[in-house]
Amino acid sequence: MSEQTLVPCTFERHADAILDIFNDAILNSTALYDYAPRTSQNMVKWFEAKQAGGFPVIGIEGEAGTLLGFGSYGTFRAWPAYKYTVEHSVYVHRDHRGKGLGRVLMQALIEAARQNDLHAMIGGIDATNSGSIALHERLGFKHVGTLPQVGFKFGRWLDLAFYQLLLDTPAQPVDG
Secondary structure, eight states: OOOEEEOOOOOHHEEEEHHHHHHHHHHOOSSOOSSSSOOOOHHHHHHHHHHHHHHOEEEOOOOTEEEEEEEEEEEESSGGTTTTEEEEEEEEGGGTTTSSSSHHHHHHHHHHHHHHOOOOEEEEEEEEHHHHHHHHHTTTTTTEEEEEEHHHHHHHHEEEEEEEEEEESSSSOOOO
């Protein structure tokens, strides 16, 4: 197996590769409930939002520096009382799925969430995505609900399942 390295993703180095991974997921799966491929301008705004929120974008590169997958988290809901909760996502390039990269990225995101004193991580997963559901369950996430038929893509209704991991952080949460 080739050597892989976790790296913080940057716009300059990784935006094009992330865009390719996003667009493959949009066009060929229900991992993203988007219809149209994203553009380079979308990536500018996406990275700006991650930076403004202090949210990590963690990648995993192969030996040649090729981005094999990435993960990030961001705002769960935009009200102040949700400040200790984030919604995460992980995407692996189609040629590198099934090799444990999603698990490595998820573990890195969980560690980043702990370091950032977060308390809850939420994954919104298409209910038919058995691979992602199994990964989340192996990492201790619990199914906390399913919203039936909230999406429509590829000519069918899609159910969205929510999985949650509660962390032991922060030590002293505060209001406000």
